[in-house]
Every structure is written in structure tokens, then in C-alpha cells.
Amino acid sequence: MDSETDGLPPMQSEINSHVIDLKPRRKILKTQQSTVATRRQQAVCVRRAHKIYGTKKNPNVILDGLNMTVPKGTIYGLLGASGCGKTTLLSCIVGRRRLNSGEIWVLGGRPGSRGSGVPGPRIGYMPQEIALYGEFTIRETLIYFGWINGLNKDDVDEKTDFLLKMLQLPNASRFIKNLSGGQQRRMSLAAALIHEPELLILDEPTVGVDPVLRQAIWDYLVEITKFGRTTVIITTHYIDETRQAHKIGLMRGGKFLAEESPDDLLQKYHCESLEEVFLKLSVIQNRGKRRRSSIAKEVIDSIQLPGMANPALDLSHDEDHGEISGEFGDNISMSSRGPDMVTAPPHAPPLPPEEEPEATCMDHMKIFKLHHMKALVWKNFLWMWRNFGVMAFIIGLPVAQTILFCLAVGHDPEGLKLAVVNNELSDKQFNQQECPIYEGCNYTMLSCRYLDFLKNRSIDVKFYGNEEEAIEVVRHGNAWGTILFAHNYTDSLVERQDFGHNVESYVIDNADLSVHLDMSNQQIGTLLYRDIQYAYFDFIESMLKDCQINPLVGKIPIFFDSPIYGDRIPNFTDFAAPGVQLTIIFFLSVALTSGAMLIERNEGMLERCLVSGVTGIEILFSHVITQFCVMAFQTALVLTFSFSVFDLTNRGELFWVIMLVLETGFCGMCFGFVISCAVDNERSATYMALGSFLPCVLLCGMIWPIEGMHPLLRVPALFLPLTKSTESLRAIMQRGWSIDNPDVYIGYVSTGVWILIFLTISILLLKFKKG
Known part of the structure; x- marks a missing residue:
């Protein structure tokens, strides 16, 4: 015992001794060799983590100087009030968010580094929200997540039967949307367990689960960590259930109050429950401040705290705003708080950088993983089939619009x-x-x-x-x-x-x-x-x-001979048809793709897939494949009704007409991806799509020739996605020109450039936009 602890009450001496005893641990990290050996024994290691991340509920969540160590083969309970930064920390661990400063090692490597498997199949992640498709059955959901993580059909079937029994789930043919709230959370847990990951991260998995099943889940977690094959990090509202964890971290306000085993914490602070430990540490964190209410005074006075003779725990000179709230106590507000009481070393030296394997040319060429694309494309088509009514409406809508256009526009008025x-x-x-x-x-x-x-x-x-x-x-x-x-x-x-x-x-x-x-x-x-x-x-x-x-x-002495192109008496239907066909296909593709991506994001499936190792490019191109099939069918129906039923004029080659319409539809799909990646909800996507619809229609030359527009509008009108393609399609259908004519192929080139622009923007937004 150091001299500076003499004379203190027993509990305060123990606390100071605990803080001082951390100093020898820093010596372990003196050499790179010993540090690497230590890292190999750790599933997760976080050093001096610092991140500022805002949410709607709490716009100023701060991880400040946070240190965390999770040994392999253990259950680590991460506990703290709502808004203290638990989910933010987990997002950093799984590689979905980056620290402003500090270092994280997960399973021996940095999250996101080549060969680390993080994000990837080495991690099983259960988020706070359900993050499952309600239109899928239990079996289909587990097949999807199993394929994503590289399992074959037989392995998935075997694991499905086991998880249904262990988690007490109903028949595998039940749809997710028909399950109760507790069953849906258990189903979300099953999706994280299906591939037996090395690191299992569970964000409040037992919320809404009855006590018997909660104990069964904990027994299973203890079982899978028994032989050191699996490491579990779990957050929970039920603090006392973490008594079965090997180690817990008490987190408050973005900092750790303590990081020890449950028994050590109970013994160290002479408490009967972990909730009492958390409350006592929170009060110590706010000790020495003026209380804003009598409730706070009563709570603090009722807790027998050690003396404050140690200047390290005298917080009277610090200012901050803390709060004991949420799951672990009443809403008790303090006027300020001081330095955190952490058991991890506050200035631990950084770990050496992880050596990444050198990338070969083949590594750069591998944009897709076949099992990822298989699962994603299967999932997209299955979603379409389960929403058959919606898809029938989407496919039939362009046909209905084409019929309305041909019947309503271009005919001479009568009567x-x-x-x-x-x-x-x-x-x-x-x-x-x-x-x-x-x-x-x-x-x-x-x-x-x-x-x-x-x-x-x-x-x-x-x-x-x-x-x-x-x-x-x-x-x-x-x-x-x-x-x-x-x-x-x-x-x-x-x-x-x-x-x-x-x-x-x-x-x-x-x-x-x-x-x-x-x-x-x-x-x-x-x-x-x-x-x-x-x-x-x-x-x-x-x-x-x-x-x-x-x-x-x-007759008047002017003779109009046969026109070089077109009819002697022009038909407005033939004039407007190219622009109408392209506009219908373009903007319906925008609506279809933006809606599909937003559904995935808002239901949490996008985040869950990204944590499983699926890349944004794979998600993007899986939608390209499925939506392109829908768009191709729409195009076939539109052109069939236009030329076969309503006999619209087409003097060019039908092949080039089909190719240009398909390319324009693909361009609309890419624009839909940009919208879905740029906005966060369906309302914003609708506003953005409608806001772009009217300028494109007015300026593409469909309603009025570009030569008749104001000079200031002619130049920007030429660079819109539909302008050159409309002129090109009109040249094919009305003049019979082929692809070798500059006025024709410039439409294909312009549309292709817009496709590249939209795809690039979508990929960048998926890569860098948070959440």
C-alpha cells in the first residue's frame, strides 16, 4: 500500500490501490513482441478511443479516452445508460464507424483491414432493431444470413433446427411479420448465431424475452465460450443478468467507470448488486458538485461513499454535466462531473500496427464474392415475389401510362x-x-x-x-x-x-x-x-x-412536296412519343430502385449486411441485376404497346430503339441509387425524385423544342440525362437514322456518362456516408 493511501477508509484505500496497481500493467506493453502476444490473446482491444458522434436522441455522444480489453473466449458485458455511447462503441468495433483518434484491434487486426475478416463472417452482430424482412419466413431468413456468411444449404438446415429448439421459435415456415415482438428479437439473435462466429456482438438481445428463455440464452452463451472458440460482447438493460459474464465494463457519458469481473466489483465496492455498484460509481463521478434537486441530495446522502481525501477523486474543481438515468437508477441530474474512475490505464502506450498482407492484382480484381451475390440476388427476387401486388403495379404502371398517352395525346380535337x-x-x-x-x-x-x-x-x-x-x-x-x-x-x-x-x-x-x-x-x-x-x-x-x-x-402558288423526314401533316403523338417513352422508363426506374434501397436501410438490413462483410458495391450491383430484369420487362411491354397496338411511327431499327430505352432505364436506376444513398427516408426521396422530374420533362425537348427555349436554358438543358437520348430516339424513329450518325450515338454516349456519374456518386455515398 502506498503512503498516499494511509489514513483513508478501507473502501477508499481499496479504490486508490486499484488505480495505483494499474501502473505495473503498463510495463507489459514495453516491447512490441510482448504486445503482439498480448493482442493474440484478446478478441477486442480499444486504446484511447475518441469519437464524437451525434444521434437524434443524444446529439453529443462522446467516447473520450476510452480503454477496453476483451479476452478471447469470454463474455463481456457492456453496461450503461441509454445514450452513453454503447452502440457507437460497438459500431466502431465492427468497423462501421471510425474513431477520430485512438486504436482498435478486433480478432488480431484492425477492423476493415485486408484479411481481418472484420466486417465479415468472423463477427456475428445483432443490432438493437429487429433488422429483418417481415415478408420472409424464419427458414428463408436463416438461409439468407447463412449464405451471406458462406454456409451451404445443409449446414443452414442443421443450424436452423438447433436454433429453433434452443430459442423456442415457432415453425420455420412462419413469416417474421407474424411473430410476436419477443419472437422477432429471438429470430434476430438466431440470424447472428447461424454461422457460429468467433466474435458475437449482441446489442440488448434479451429485451422483451421472458426470464426462463433469458436464462436459456445465457446458458448457451456460457456454453459456446467455454472452450474459447467464441467471444461474446453483450449490452443489456438487465444489469444483474451479467453476473454470468466473465468481465463487465460500466460505461457512462462516453467513459468507463470500471472494467472488472462482476464478483470483483461486488467485493471491491461492498455491494449486493451490480446496479448498486453502477449507482455508487456514478455518484463518485459526480461527487463534490452542487446538487440541482433535493432528489439528487437524498440519493447521494443515502449512499455511504468513501472519503474524498485522495485529490485524484476530489472533483470539486471540474465542471461537466452528468446524469444517472435510464436503466440503472432514477433520473438524477448533477451539475457537473469530474475525471472518470477507470480501471484501465488512462495512458496505455499504443499497440504496434497490424501487418496487412500484400494485395495482389487478383485482390483488386475481386469486386464481388459469389456467395454474397448469390444471397443478395436471391433475397431481392424473393422480396419481389412476396410483394407480388406491388410488383405487378410497378410493372403495369408504364404500360398504363403508355396507353393513356397514346389515347389522350396527339389526336385532333373533335366537336x-x-x-x-x-x-x-x-x-x-x-x-x-x-x-x-x-x-x-x-x-x-x-x-x-x-x-x-x-x-x-x-x-x-x-x-x-x-x-x-x-x-x-x-x-x-x-x-x-x-x-x-x-x-x-x-x-x-x-x-x-x-x-x-x-x-x-x-x-x-x-x-x-x-x-x-x-x-x-x-x-x-x-x-x-x-x-x-x-x-x-x-x-x-x-x-x-x-x-x-x-x-x-x-391553289396558292407554293407547292409543298413530300417531306424529307416525317409526314406531310405532322402528328404530335409521334413527336412526343420518344421523350414520353424514355421519361416513363427513367423515372419509374428511379422510384423502384430508390424505394428498394431505402427499405433495406430503414429496416436495418443494410447495416446488418455491411457488418456481415457484404460491400456496398455488392449491394448496389445486386439491385442492379434484379431491378434491371424488372426494367427490361417494363421496356418490352411499353414498346409492344407503342408499336404493335397503337402503331406509333418507327422508321429506324428496332434493336437500337430497345438498346437506348434500356440504357436510359439503367440510368434511371443509377439515379435512384443516388437518391437512396443521399437521403434517409421515403419522404425525402419522393421530394427529390419529384423535384428532378419536372425540370427534366420541361427541358429535355419532349414538350417544346430546345431551340425555342430561353438562351440561358439551352446550355444546361443539353446536359440533362434525358435531353440527348430523346433527340437520339426521335432521330431513329422519325428519320430512320442508324447508330453511325453523330446525332444518334451522342445519345448513347451521354446516357453512358450519366450512368458512370450516378454509379460513382452512389458508391462514394455508400462508402463514406455514416449509417
Whole structure:
């Protein structure tokens, strides 16, 4: 006993002796050889860990100077109140988060280093959340995690039968979503045990489990650690159940209060329960501060603490905010706290670096592991099959949208109303809404003959008494325009034709049609403008033919020959179809892939798979494989309905059309991966997808040509994912160009560049984004 402990009460002397006795342990780490030997005997070794990691519940979780040692073949109980940093520490141990400073060794190597197996099959990890697919059965879930960790089907079946009995789970054909809360937690534990890992990390595994089964679980943990093959780190709300652990670490506020065996702690602090030990150490940590409430004073006064003669435990000069809360006591707040009381050396020298095996060229070439891809692809297809209704809707949605587009867009409107004032009609004819038509070379009531050609263009004509009345009808929205015929329209038209430039001006005016249109709707106004003129051309041509006059005399002196590309009368459906097809496939692929990835993340499956050694690239490309199959089927249905059912124009090679649509759909999938990796919930993903939808549709040239946009928008519009591909597909379908044309292959190149950009961003987000 050192002199500085003389005169202290027995318990305080023991505490000081315990702290001082740590000094000789540092001598063990003096040489690299002895340190390596020590490390080989340890499953987990954490030295001077420091990390600041925020959560929604506790935005300032700090691991500060934390030291932790877990010998191989032991059960280590990690205990502490909610928010003290237990889960954060476990995430660092399994390699999912990195320390700002400090060192961690797990199973003899640094987490994440080559050949360490961490993250990987050497670890079994059970997170706090269930992290299982509710649509899978018990057997399917264990098959998936077994395949992920390299087991074959026979091994999985054997382990499944054992775990069902040991954990008292129901029939293996039961779906996870139909299990009770306690059964789901036991199922989560079974998924961590399926491959018999060297290091088993359990984050509160016995929550919601009855006492009998809890004891059975602990008996099993004791059994698997008996021969040193397995090491267990467990956190729990039930502090006294860790009496069966070989060693426990009491953690509070990101620091360790103590790290000893349960019996040593009970003996050292003269307590009857571990909860009392934790409470006593927490009070010592806050000793010497002004209490904020009478409750805190009563609790502290009720605990017989050793004297504070040792300056190392005199915390009156330190300031911090601590709290005894959560599972191990009442909510007792202290105004401040001082240095932690830890049994691990506060300044232990660092361990030597682990020597990683040299990477060969084949190591860099191995991007995927076959058993990982097998399990991931199987899981994705099984999820689709179990959600058949959702998948049927997703596959049928682009077909429905294509049908709606072909039926609703591009067709000439019918039944457009025109208010006609025909002063050639008699009162009787006007009242009966009759307009007599005289066939042959007959110059009688030519206004009625012209109106007959106008009706053939599906225009509804109604007669009104005067021009003011007709215009008022248009102003009330009951007609789209007015046409006025003079009372001597037929005579003036014949005189204008017979005498040409010798007629008077009033004759020319009376031979004209006076038209007023409602141009508030540009499409309808333009169509009426076209049909009124085309009907007049047909009327003149018919009259000249009946009178045995060359009909070319009545045509305007401009001859439009056959168009080089396209039809003489353009079809807006054919113009918009390429952009619509690409937009449908692109954004439905965005919705499908972003939703699938977010489901995995929010249910905890993504984190669990990453801890099992699955890489982000493997997860990404497993979704690429499965979603591409769905997207290919969607593409086949869309093109079949477009060309076979609705007979959309396609003058090019169908192969290049299919290739471009598939490439654009794949680009949409990659954009969906970016969204799912960048955001944390479905609502944000929906906002991001919708926010990108409208600019792409407006600027890709589908609705309006890029040449008609504002100059400031033309340049960014050219670099959007759908712009060049839309122009390329339109060139194939409307012009019949092949892949060797620059305007065609630039669409493939542009889409390929966007695919690389989106995939790169997705991989970087998966690699560096926390959580």
C-alpha cells in the first residue's frame, strides 16, 4: 500500500490501490513482441478511443479516452445508460464507424483491414432493431444470413433446427411479420448465431424475452465460450443478468467507470448488486458538485461513499454535466462531473500496427464474392415475389401510362364549336338552322357549300343572327370562334373570280370570310386556324373540278412536296412519343430502385449486411441485376404497346430503339441509387425524385423544342440525362437514322456518362456516408 493511501477508509484505500496497481500493467506493453502476444490473446482491444458522434436522441455522444480489453473466449458485458455511447462503441468495433483518434484491434487486426475478416463472417452482430424482412419466413431468413456468411444449404438446415429448439421459435415456415415482438428479437439473435462466429456482438438481445428463455440464452452463451472458440460482447438493460459474464465494463457519458469481473466489483465496492455498484460509481463521478434537486441530495446522502481525501477523486474543481438515468437508477441530474474512475490505464502506450498482407492484382480484381451475390440476388427476387401486388403495379404502371398517352395525346380535337353568322340565309332557313347545298357547277349559296367542307373536319357549326351575338357567345366560352358571311358573299366571290383585279374593293371585302378566334388555347386555336384554311382549299378545288377548270388555278402558288423526314401533316403523338417513352422508363426506374434501397436501410438490413462483410458495391450491383430484369420487362411491354397496338411511327431499327430505352432505364436506376444513398427516408426521396422530374420533362425537348427555349436554358438543358437520348430516339424513329450518325450515338454516349456519374456518386455515398 502506498503512503498516499494511509489514513483513508478501507473502501477508499481499496479504490486508490486499484488505480495505483494499474501502473505495473503498463510495463507489459514495453516491447512490441510482448504486445503482439498480448493482442493474440484478446478478441477486442480499444486504446484511447475518441469519437464524437451525434444521434437524434443524444446529439453529443462522446467516447473520450476510452480503454477496453476483451479476452478471447469470454463474455463481456457492456453496461450503461441509454445514450452513453454503447452502440457507437460497438459500431466502431465492427468497423462501421471510425474513431477520430485512438486504436482498435478486433480478432488480431484492425477492423476493415485486408484479411481481418472484420466486417465479415468472423463477427456475428445483432443490432438493437429487429433488422429483418417481415415478408420472409424464419427458414428463408436463416438461409439468407447463412449464405451471406458462406454456409451451404445443409449446414443452414442443421443450424436452423438447433436454433429453433434452443430459442423456442415457432415453425420455420412462419413469416417474421407474424411473430410476436419477443419472437422477432429471438429470430434476430438466431440470424447472428447461424454461422457460429468467433466474435458475437449482441446489442440488448434479451429485451422483451421472458426470464426462463433469458436464462436459456445465457446458458448457451456460457456454453459456446467455454472452450474459447467464441467471444461474446453483450449490452443489456438487465444489469444483474451479467453476473454470468466473465468481465463487465460500466460505461457512462462516453467513459468507463470500471472494467472488472462482476464478483470483483461486488467485493471491491461492498455491494449486493451490480446496479448498486453502477449507482455508487456514478455518484463518485459526480461527487463534490452542487446538487440541482433535493432528489439528487437524498440519493447521494443515502449512499455511504468513501472519503474524498485522495485529490485524484476530489472533483470539486471540474465542471461537466452528468446524469444517472435510464436503466440503472432514477433520473438524477448533477451539475457537473469530474475525471472518470477507470480501471484501465488512462495512458496505455499504443499497440504496434497490424501487418496487412500484400494485395495482389487478383485482390483488386475481386469486386464481388459469389456467395454474397448469390444471397443478395436471391433475397431481392424473393422480396419481389412476396410483394407480388406491388410488383405487378410497378410493372403495369408504364404500360398504363403508355396507353393513356397514346389515347389522350396527339389526336385532333373533335366537336369544336363555331358561331356562324351567314347573312345569305333567309329567316326561315335561319330559324330551322338549315343551309342548302347545291351540287355541281352551281354558284348558289356557296357559303353553305363551304360550311359543309368545314363540318367534314369535325367542327360543330351553329348559326346566329348577327356578329355581336356570335362574339358574345365566344366571350362566354360557348364557342371557339366566329365566321361572318356577307349577304352577297356568293355573288362577290364569283365576281372576284371572274373579273379578278377589275373588281371593286367592296366586292373583295364581301368575298372574304371574317373570322374571330379564341386563341387563349394555342393548340385549339392553331387547329381551327389550320382547318378553316384547309376547308377553303378543298371547297375551291371542288368547285373548279365541277366546273371543269384546272383545280391548280385555285391553289396558292407554293407547292409543298413530300417531306424529307416525317409526314406531310405532322402528328404530335409521334413527336412526343420518344421523350414520353424514355421519361416513363427513367423515372419509374428511379422510384423502384430508390424505394428498394431505402427499405433495406430503414429496416436495418443494410447495416446488418455491411457488418456481415457484404460491400456496398455488392449491394448496389445486386439491385442492379434484379431491378434491371424488372426494367427490361417494363421496356418490352411499353414498346409492344407503342408499336404493335397503337402503331406509333418507327422508321429506324428496332434493336437500337430497345438498346437506348434500356440504357436510359439503367440510368434511371443509377439515379435512384443516388437518391437512396443521399437521403434517409421515403419522404425525402419522393421530394427529390419529384423535384428532378419536372425540370427534366420541361427541358429535355419532349414538350417544346430546345431551340425555342430561353438562351440561358439551352446550355444546361443539353446536359440533362434525358435531353440527348430523346433527340437520339426521335432521330431513329422519325428519320430512320442508324447508330453511325453523330446525332444518334451522342445519345448513347451521354446516357453512358450519366450512368458512370450516378454509379460513382452512389458508391462514394455508400462508402463514406455514416449509417
